Amino acid sequence: SKIPNVSKDFQTRMPPYTKLLTNLTKVKEITGNTPLTLAEKILYSHLTNPEESLSSSVPLSDVRGKQYLKLSPDRVAMQDASAQMAMLQFMTTGLAQTEVPASFHCDHLIVGKDGEAPDLKQSLVTNKEVFDFLESCGEKYGITFWGPGSGIIHQIVLENYSAPGLMMLGTDSHTPNAGGLGAIAIGVGGADAVDALTGTPWELKAPKVMGVRLTGKLSGWSAPKDVITKIAGELTVRGGTGYIIEYFGEGVETLSCTGMATICNMGAEVGATTSTFPYQEAHRRYLKATGRKQIADAADVALGEYGFLKPDEGAEYDKVLEINLSELEPHINGPYTPDLSTPISKYAETSKKENWPQNISVGLIGSCTNSSYQDMSRVIDLVNQASAAGLKPKIPFFVTPGSEQIRATLERDGIIKKFKDNGAIVLGNACGPCIGQWDRQDIPKKSQEINSIFTSFNRNFRARNDGNRNTMNFLTSPEIVTSMIYSGSAQFNPLTDSIKTDKGELFKFSPPRGEELPSKGFEHGRDEFYPKPDPKPDSSVEIKVSPTSDRLQLLEPFKAWDGKELKTNVLLKVEGKCTTDHISAAGVWLKYKGHLENISYNTLIGAQNKETGEVNKAYDLDGKGFDIPGLMMKWKNENRPWTVVAEDNYGEGSAREHAALSPRFLGGRIILVKSFARIHETNLKKQGMLPLTFANEADYDKISAGDVLETVNLADMIARNGDNGGEIDVKIIKPDGNSFTIKAKHTMSKDQIDFFKAGSAINYIGQQKRE
Numbered sequence: 001s002k003i004p005n006v007s008k009d010f011q012t013r014m015p016p017y018t019k020l021l022t023n024l025t026k027v028k029e030i031t032g033n034t035p036l037t038l039a040e041k042i043l044y045s046h047l048t049n050p051e052e053s054l055s056s057s058v059p060l061s062d063v064r065g066k067q068y069l070k071l072s073p074d075r076v077a078m079q080d081a082s083a084q085m086a087m088l089q090f091m092t093t094g095l096a097q098t099e100v101p102a103s104f105h106c107d108h109l110i111v112g113k114d115g116e117a118p119d120l121k122q123s124l125v126t127n128k129e130v131f132d133f134l135e136s137c138g139e140k141y142g143i144t145f146w147g148p149g150s151g152i153i154h155q156i157v158l159e160n161y162s163a164p165g166l167m168m169l170g171t172d173s174h175t176p177n178a179g180g181l182g183a184i185a186i187g188v189g190g191a192d193a194v195d196a197l198t199g200t201p202w203e204l205k206a207p208k209v210m211g212v213r214l215t216g217k218l219s220g221w222s223a224p225k226d227v228i229t230k231i232a233g234e235l236t237v238r239g240g241t242g243y244i245i246e247y248f249g250e251g252v253e254t255l256s257c258t259g260m261a262t263i264c265n266m267g268a269e270v271g272a273t274t275s276t277f278p279y280q281e282a283h284r285r286y287l288k289a290t291g292r293k294q295i296a297d298a299a300d301v302a303l304g305e306y307g308f309l310k311p312d313e314g315a316e317y318d319k320v321l322e323i324n325l326s327e328l329e330p331h332i333n334g335p336y337t338p339d340l341s342t343p344i345s346k347y348a349e350t351s352k353k354e355n356w357p358q359n360i361s362v363g364l365i366g367s368c369t370n371s372s373y374q375d376m377s378r379v380i381d382l383v384n385q386a387s388a389a390g391l392k393p394k395i396p397f398f399v400t401p402g403s404e405q406i407r408a409t410l411e412r413d414g415i416i417k418k419f420k421d422n423g424a425i426v427l428g429n430a431c432g433p434c435i436g437q438w439d440r441q442d443i444p445k446k447s448q449e450i451n452s453i454f455t456s457f458n459r460n461f462r463a464r465n466d467g468n469r470n471t472m473n474f475l476t477s478p479e480i481v482t483s484m485i486y487s488g489s490a491q492f493n494p495l496t497d498s499i500k501t502d503k504g505e506l507f508k509f510s511p512p513r514g515e516e517l518p519s520k521g522f523e524h525g526r527d528e529f530y531p532k533p534d535p536k537p538d539s540s541v542e543i544k545v546s547p548t549s550d551r552l553q554l555l556e557p558f559k560a561w562d563g564k565e566l567k568t569n570v571l572l573k574v575e576g577k578c579t580t581d582h583i584s585a586a587g588v589w590l591k592y593k594g595h596l597e598n599i600s601y602n603t604l605i606g607a608q609n610k611e612t613g614e615v616n617k618a619y620d621l622d623g624k625g626f627d628i629p630g631l632m633m634k635w636k637n638e639n640r641p642w643t644v645v646a647e648d649n650y651g652e653g654s655a656r657e658h659a660a661l662s663p664r665f666l667g668g669r670i671i672l673v674k675s676f677a678r679i680h681e682t683n684l685k686k687q688g689m690l691p692l693t694f695a696n697e698a699d700y701d702k703i704s705a706g707d708v709l710e711t712v713n714l715a716d717m718i719a720r721n722g723d724n725g726g727e728i729d730v731k732i733i734k735p736d737g738n739s740f741t742i743k744a745k746h747t748m749s750k751d752q753i754d755f756f757k758a759g760s761a762i763n764y765i766g767q768q769k770r771e
């Protein structure tokens with residue numbers, strides 16, 4: 001291969017181009033040179049074994065959206081909230097180190113209130129044990145530890161690890177941000193991250209590919225954020241589900257790398273698996289500016305010599321959207337959902353019609369979505385214009401830098417000082433208000449009054465930012481947020497309207513101007529916010545988990561299957577919709593993400609009992625009532641395995657792995673439903689549960705809480721590695737001794753049977769790796 005070698009420092013950070021190109025050649029042979037989209041090229045070049053996943057007799061159009069792929073990602077990134085369970089699970093495999101490079105990022109647990117220094121100090125007090133735990137895991141297993149205050153996971157990944165053609169997994173839903181630098185980056189739960197960390201092939205249903213053709217060029221007030229806020233309005237929150245979004249067309253060449261990252265970041269808001277861009281000059285400029293010229297040189301060869309990192313001529317998309325950047329106007333999305341999109345020219349009128357508050361109460365900019373040098377230099381241009389006219393912000397204004405590198409660069413260039421001189425509070429390099437970690441002072445959390453905030457963040461469901469369900473949160477570009485803080489009125493359109501100054505003059509903003517990259521280069525910043533690069537694993541390190549902690553608890557591996565039929569009692573019959581939010585509530589429970597026992601007290605507390613109509617109520621065999629997790633815990637202690645019976649699309653919603661971990665921890669063995677949401681069904685199998693669906697839905701009505709539910713031919717199905725026609729018999733014994741047998745369907749593959757036998761996927765992986 002002509003791919004140049006890189007120096008030692010870059011070896012773990014360069015995508016394995018030579019290996020990927022070899023794989024791609026195999027893929028081309030198998031598929032008879034079918035033209036591939038960029039997304040397919042990156043994904044299929046990461047197949048663990050192309051011959052196993054693809055076949056010359058199955059056209060690629062039949063692979064997309066249908067076939068499962070086994071993939072070998074290059075890297076894993078984990079944020080502090082979700083990393084806890086990922087590591088606790090990894091520890092149970094007994095492995096000495098990770099198989100692929102990985103990093104931790106302490107960003108979600110830091111509360112924003114008074115500004116960087118005091119907030120960081122407080123977070124170190126509140127979260128010390130979690131940070132210490134992750135740091136010790138980093139030292140033991142060789143995972144790079146980016147400590148509190150170092151920055152937000154996706155910004156640090158973009159600055160350090162993302163690269164054209166890379167495939168990575170991240171335990172955070174905005175992991176696709178890395179697609180802005182030409183990677184395929186997918187958000188997953190902890191158990192999936194463990195697959196990659198242990199070098200186990202990671203399974204993904206081949207996504208369809210949606211092409212977005214960009215033409216024209218952004219100008220004036222329009223920003224990359226408007227590309228994705230507009231797309232969100234067109235596609236809605238579900239429109240990208242099952243797709244990778246791939247951008248193409250001459251408009252792509254006009255965007256900055258960080259702008260592309262903003263667009264990919266919010267692809268999560270339309271449900272897309274991920275988003276990506278073909279390798280561009282802008283990528284080369286960004287790689288160089290962030291000290292990675294060697295990677296750009298290698299990517300140049302991968303593109304120029306081998307045609308990698310761009311789609312093939314004639315590649316077909318499953319669907320194509322068109323956006324003319326020259327005609328795009330700023331959009332404001334919300335409240336409460338990112339797909340309610342209003343162009344700025346209609347916002348004043350719409351806000352009146354919809355009765356949205358006419359006074360805006362706070363403006364927030366930054367976060368992983370919008371804290372690039374380009375964003376901030378355009379924003380400070382607006383601040384300078386307003387301040388030259390003698391204007392001061394009318395409402396509180398917060399700035400969240402995405403990383404120490406970007407913060408230090410902004411500080412050197414006088415931008416941080418200008419923010420502060422103009423009344424802004426500059427928060428720590430962390431998520432803060434974007435994820436509800438905002439100790440908001442201007443309005444009490446329980447206020448019943450509707451208020452409105454403008455943010456440059458990416459999500460806006462109720463209570464997301466300040467924990468207040470009455471806060472209407474509008475998403476838009478940092479430029480629009482900033483201009484609005486000088487008026488504070490929903491009726492103000494900065495593109496056309498003026499503001500009266502104290503002298504009675506009329507001030508009108510000129511369109512913002514900024515720089516794509518800092519002309520003096522990026523500033524490194526304070527050393528204490530940087531990790532040791534490429535740490536070596538050290539088996540002598542002791543992992544820090546206090547036995548008395550209420551936030552962290554070591555995991556006991558789940559017990560292996562004993563080879564016998566499952567004999568359970570029905571603990572609960574659930575009525576109607578049962579999402580992962582009903583099964584494993586979030587909010588206050590997030591604190592316990594690293595403590596399986598404590599978080600399990602939220603299990604199914606949102607579920608409705610079909611037989612009594614009550615929520616969070618279940619009855620013991622003697623008729624005594626309990627809250628649902630209470631009865632589960634009692635039966636666990638009595639060694640009484642249980643089944644939950646439910647209706648359609650059980651486990652829809654976000655792919656929350658605790659929704660499978662907790663029932664298993666509490667002694668659940670079978671979930672028998674009319675239908676499953678697929679990801680939740682897979683998660684249950686990964687935790688060693690047996691998910692079954694009724695062959696005949698009417699059988700749901702024949703089962704009651706308290707019945708005995710016994711499998712009849714499970715052992716036979718397992719002996720045949722699941723290849724038994726997809727059905728097993730289940731015997732129901734009523735309290736009076738009467739019994740009958742029903743048919744239930746399963747979708748267990750050979751791998752999943754192995755997970756079941758071992759007790760969980762992680763037990764199985766550990767066994768395999770240790771052998």
Ligand code: F3S
Pocket residue numbers: 107108152153154172174367368369430431434435458
């Ligand atoms: Fe953090 Fe918000 Fe991004 S929570 S990772 S800043 S989406």
